[in-house]
Amino acid sequence: MKIRDVVIGANASMYYKLNFKNIKGVYYPKTEQDVLAAIAHAKQNGFTVTPKGGGSGLSGACTGGNDQRVMISTLQMKEILTVSKDQGYIDVQPGITPDKINEFIAPMGLKFFVAPSSRDVATVAGILSTDGGGNDTWINGTMRDNTIRVKMVLYDGRLLTVDSKGVRRNDLELEEQLNKIGMTIHDVASSHGTLGFITELRLLIRPTVKEALMGGLAEFPECNVLGQALHEMIRKNIKINYGEVITEAHVDVREDLRPPLHVVEFPVELESEMREIIDFRRLDSKELARMKDVRVKLPKRNPKVGIQVALFEGYGFYDESLIKLQDSIDSVNTLLIEHGMTPFAKYGHGPSKWYTGDNSATYGLILHSREIKPEGKRGQEMFDTVLAIVEKCNELKVTPKPEHKWPFSDEVKRKKLEEIRTVIGRSFNPFLLSPECNDILGSMV
Amino acid sequence: MSYDKCVRCGSCLQFCPMFDATGEEQFSPRGKAYLLQVMDQIEDDEELAKEFRRLLFECSLCGRCEETCSSGVDLLRVWHEQRAKAIETHPEEFAYLEPLKDALANVKNIYGLAAEDRAIYWLDELEDEIPGLADRVYEKGKTTENIIFLGCLMSFRGSQIPVLRSLFQTLEKLEIDYLVMGAEENCCGHPLYLMGNEKGAQELREHNKKVITAAEAKRVISCCPGCLIQLREHHNLEGVEALHHTQFFDRLFEKTKKYDQKEKFSYHDPCELHRILEIKTEPRSLIRKMGIEFKEMDLSCCGGGGLLRMTDPNLSDKIIQLRVAREGVKDTTVITACPSCREQLLGQDLKTKDIVELLSETLDGGAD
Ligand SMILES: Cc1cc2nc3c(=O)[nH]c(=O)nc-3n(C[C@H](O)[C@H](O)[C@H](O)COP(=O)(O)OP(=O)(O)OC[C@H]3O[C@@H](n4cnc5c(N)ncnc54)[C@H](O)[C@@H]3O)c2cc1C
Ligand code: SF4
Ligand code: SF4
Numbered sequence: 001m002k003i004r005d006v007v008i009g010a011n012a013s014m015y016y017k018l019n020f021k022n023i024k025g026v027y028y029p030k031t032e033q034d035v036l037a038a039i040a041h042a043k044q045n046g047f048t049v050t051p052k053g054g055g056s057g058l059s060g061a062c063t064g065g066n067d068q069r070v071m072i073s074t075l076q077m078k079e080i081l082t083v084s085k086d087q088g089y090i091d092v093q094p095g096i097t098p099d100k101i102n103e104f105i106a107p108m109g110l111k112f113f114v115a116p117s118s119r120d121v122a123t124v125a126g127i128l129s130t131d132g133g134g135n136d137t138w139i140n141g142t143m144r145d146n147t148i149r150v151k152m153v154l155y156d157g158r159l160l161t162v163d164s165k166g167v168r169r170n171d172l173e174l175e176e177q178l179n180k181i182g183m184t185i186h187d188v189a190s191s192h193g194t195l196g197f198i199t200e201l202r203l204l205i206r207p208t209v210k211e212a213l214m215g216g217l218a219e220f221p222e223c224n225v226l227g228q229a230l231h232e233m234i235r236k237n238i239k240i241n242y243g244e245v246i247t248e249a250h251v252d253v254r255e256d257l258r259p260p261l262h263v264v265e266f267p268v269e270l271e272s273e274m275r276e277i278i279d280f281r282r283l284d285s286k287e288l289a290r291m292k293d294v295r296v297k298l299p300k301r302n303p304k305v306g307i308q309v310a311l312f313e314g315y316g317f318y319d320e321s322l323i324k325l326q327d328s329i330d331s332v333n334t335l336l337i338e339h340g341m342t343p344f345a346k347y348g349h350g351p352s353k354w355y356t357g358d359n360s361a362t363y364g365l366i367l368h369s370r371e372i373k374p375e376g377k378r379g380q381e382m383f384d385t386v387l388a389i390v391e392k393c394n395e396l397k398v399t400p401k402p403e404h405k406w407p408f409s410d411e412v413k414r415k416k417l418e419e420i421r422t423v424i425g426r427s428f429n430p431f432l433l434s435p436e437c438n439d440i441l442g443s444m445v
Numbered sequence: 446m447s448y449d450k451c452v453r454c455g456s457c458l459q460f461c462p463m464f465d466a467t468g469e470e471q472f473s474p475r476g477k478a479y480l481l482q483v484m485d486q487i488e489d490d491e492e493l494a495k496e497f498r499r500l501l502f503e504c505s506l507c508g509r510c511e512e513t514c515s516s517g518v519d520l521l522r523v524w525h526e527q528r529a530k531a532i533e534t535h536p537e538e539f540a541y542l543e544p545l546k547d548a549l550a551n552v553k554n555i556y557g558l559a560a561e562d563r564a565i566y567w568l569d570e571l572e573d574e575i576p577g578l579a580d581r582v583y584e585k586g587k588t589t590e591n592i593i594f595l596g597c598l599m600s601f602r603g604s605q606i607p608v609l610r611s612l613f614q615t616l617e618k619l620e621i622d623y624l625v626m627g628a629e630e631n632c633c634g635h636p637l638y639l640m641g642n643e644k645g646a647q648e649l650r651e652h653n654k655k656v657i658t659a660a661e662a663k664r665v666i667s668c669c670p671g672c673l674i675q676l677r678e679h680h681n682l683e684g685v686e687a688l689h690h691t692q693f694f695d696r697l698f699e700k701t702k703k704y705d706q707k708e709k710f711s712y713h714d715p716c717e718l719h720r721i722l723e724i725k726t727e728p729r730s731l732i733r734k735m736g737i738e739f740k741e742m743d744l745s746c747c748g749g750g751g752l753l754r755m756t757d758p759n760l761s762d763k764i765i766q767l768r769v770a771r772e773g774v775k776d777t778t779v780i781t782a783c784p785s786c787r788e789q790l791l792g793q794d795l796k797t798k799d800i801v802e803l804l805s806e807t808l809d810g811g812a813d
Contacts, residue, residue, distance in 0.1 A: 001490065001492075001493065002493075002496070003471050003480070003493055003496040003497060003500065004469055004470070004471050006471075006480065006483065006487055006493065007469075007470045007471040007476040007479060007480060008470060009479070009483070010453050010455075010470060010475050010476055010479035011453055012452060012453045012454050012455065016453065016479070016482070016483070017483060017486065018483075020483075020486065020487065028468055028469055054455050054458070055453065055455055055470075055475075056454060056455050073470070075458075075468060075469075075470070076468040097459075118454065118455075118456075120456055120459065121454065121455035121456055121458060121459065297515040299452075299454070300452055300454050300456070300514075300515040300516045301515055301516060301517070302450045302452075302516050302517050307449055307450055307452075308452065310452075
């Protein structure tokens with residue numbers, strides 16, 4: 001075992017105590033050829049394959065569980081390949097981040113509109129594999145809405161191109177089989193590295209439109225009022241450009257903010273419509289920039305005493321659970337406390353959009369959550385809390401979305417992935433869909 | 446243990462020059478913090494533990510990771526503590542640092558040259574050009590308002606002579622009351638501090654403190670950010686202000702003559718100066734007062750810090766080579782304000798000037 005085999009386990013989830021002995025190779029390819037070679041090595045030796053991007057995912061999927069596996073990182077595949085201003089796309093390698101793309105195309109007056117808070121480190125292939133989104137997903141969609149096509153390498157070395165219409169490749173038989181079961185980009189989205197290794201993405205880029213925007217801060221006495229306001233914005237389809245919510249935050253990390261609050265930015269002509277829904281104080285550009293900065297840093301800040309942990313990253317509140325946001329949150333917090341966890345902060349994107357396993361869009365509030373790591377709790381106990389939260393979410397009609405994506409609990413998604421894997425093989429990240437997944441994750445906390 | 450606070454978000458990866466140059470996670474701050482978090486699982490594997498100790502010295506201690514981290518991980522401190530622990534528990538793995546330690550213990554400079562030669566090389570070189578320079582060397586009984594602390598690099602390396610010439614010429618021209626510590630100067634202790642050897646560093650500092658106090662100096666001035674870290678933060682000087690030369694000169698001028706600029710300039714801000722000492726405005730202010738137009742380089746490391754030149758010279762070279770290629774500075778003169786960065790830049794055949802060289806030229810012949 002080499003130190004690079006251990007370090008590849010570094011990831012932002014609470015599943016980080018890996019059994020390093022089962023990591024049988026770590027690759028940092030630069031080209032598709034290098035990826036093919038790494039996968040061939042895995043295949044020859046009967047190892048499974050786990051792709052890894054920035055390791056910022058919070059579901060533990062980039063760890064590969066406990067299989068005898070080869071880990072392939074995209075951290076050296078971060079080239080921009082083509083930019084087509086006219087046709088509005090950019091071809092990139094999988095390991096580039098949204099920030100780097102935007103740094104490159106901003107001088108051309110273009111923008112890639114996917115903005116998770118982790119956009120400085122999350123890679124585009126990682127974001128697609130988790131179907132991530134950010135503060136503007138409400139108007140710009142999730143990663144899948146911004147991905148035109150991907151190229152992937154399968155376990156047997158065959159190459160696929162997948163877009164919104166279906167699959168293309170030279171091997172007509174495979175193409176036919178996959179198109180018959182209707183495989184599209186929707187299936188790659190949120191597949192958590194269970195299908196193949198994405199080597200290239202064609203992403204949607206659009207001109208940055210200069211429009212007069214207004215920033216605002218709305219504070220609420222409690223979250224039901226906030227939830228109703230969000231629900232109303234969704235009902236009226238008010239196209240706000242930026243919407244971030246903080247429902248609670250520990251005193252050590254919230255600076256002078258007083259949650260529950262909603263930070264918004266929207267075209268000035270929407271002011272009166274917005275005022276009908278929320279009572280906000282205007283923010284000048286400096287104040288707004290500070291709010292945005294606090295929000296981006298919240299997921300990383302620690303309390304003065306103790307350490308934060310991302311126990312259960314994401315809750316998707318919609319319809320009834322959004323209107324009764326405070327009640328829903330109280331119910332979750334009660335469960336957390338019963339399990340010996342201390343709620344630390346909750347914040348997220350709203351209004352927002354996400355997809356469920358049947359690929360239909362849902363609109364509501366995506367709330368991320370952090371807790372204070374309890375002293376002396378066993379990993380399995382913490383993981384049991386996660387499972388209890390999934391149950392609670394189902395009861396409350398909240399989409400349980402550790403980082404917006406929980407393929408293991410969404411039966412429709414799971415079934416479709418299984419169907420595709422019957423055709424292309426099951427050697428990519430198999431632990432996620434195996435019956436032992438919960439035990440394995442529990443052992444890594 | 447502050448590394449426990451690392452949430453492994455990965456934000457520090459892109460800023461770490463080691464990760465940038467190698468592309469592998471074990472060189473990154475997150476990678477190393479993670480290794481500490483899972484150390485209980487791997488420490489029995491002697492080979493892994495050894496590899497980890499080596500990795501601790503593949504770091505330029507540039508502080509960029511700590512600056513980026515929003516989770517309150519005191520990364521520089523972690524690296525210092527872990528380095529100290531590594532050397533203390535496994536000295537045999539760091540035998541290559543022994544000659545340096547011996548030199549510092551015996552002759553109080555990093556080159557192992559005679560202590561009394563500290564004021565010989567540059568004096569030989571500059572005495573004729575700067576009359577009275579020999580009298581500026583501190584001896585027992587002499588006092589001054591400003592004492593100049595040159596540090597090992599500037600005292601012994603020929604490549605630093607142009608900076609020294611400009612420094613002394615400027616001080617003379619401005620009729621500043623100053624003395625140079627000369628043979629009475631010990632190494633500031635920075636190399637030992639970078640190894641986590643606090644005790645050895647403290648011995649060197651104590652002597653320096655005595656000299657500075659005996660000279661009744663109000664200010665101790667250094668061109669070397671590493672030395673300044675030691676003087677300002679660790680020498681416990683009472684009533685003596687430790688200043689970088691750019692701070693000292695910036696205070697003296699409302700405005701200067703205009704520099705007669707015939708070439709393109711870029712500015713490389715030394716990590717220890719701006720990130721650790723937080724001296725950011727004065728160097729730029731001084732350059733601007735001379736009316737010099739320049740391009741800011743990335744606020745990144747030159748690869749010359751943290752003993753990396755000794756512990757992994759190839760990596761150190763790679764870091765500066767990457768930057769030179771990426772930032773297109775070959776056709777410019779790189780302004781900087783650190784003898785160690787200067788060495789790195791010269792090593793790549795780049796043209797470089799310390800800010801005091803520009804100042805000296807301006808005072809000599811700049812346009813009004
Ligand atoms: C501080 C912080 C803030 C965050 N904020 C947000 C947010 O606002 N919105 C949001 O959506 N998420 C957020 N996240 C979660 C995380 O950033 C996302 O899940 C992100 O999409 C993960 O990208 P990554 O490159 O880090 O992927 P990884 O974590 O490395 O991997 C994630 C999944 O993608 C797969 N994968 C990676 N590369 C490939 C490839 N080339 N081919 C096939 N599969 C691949 C992996 O196998 C794994 O299953 C946040 C995380 C942190 C730590
Ligand atoms: S930025 Fe801080 S918390 Fe994030 S990985 Fe680096 S050291 Fe850890
Ligand atoms: S101090 Fe600099 S070189 Fe060392 S780990 Fe941090 S960023 Fe990397």
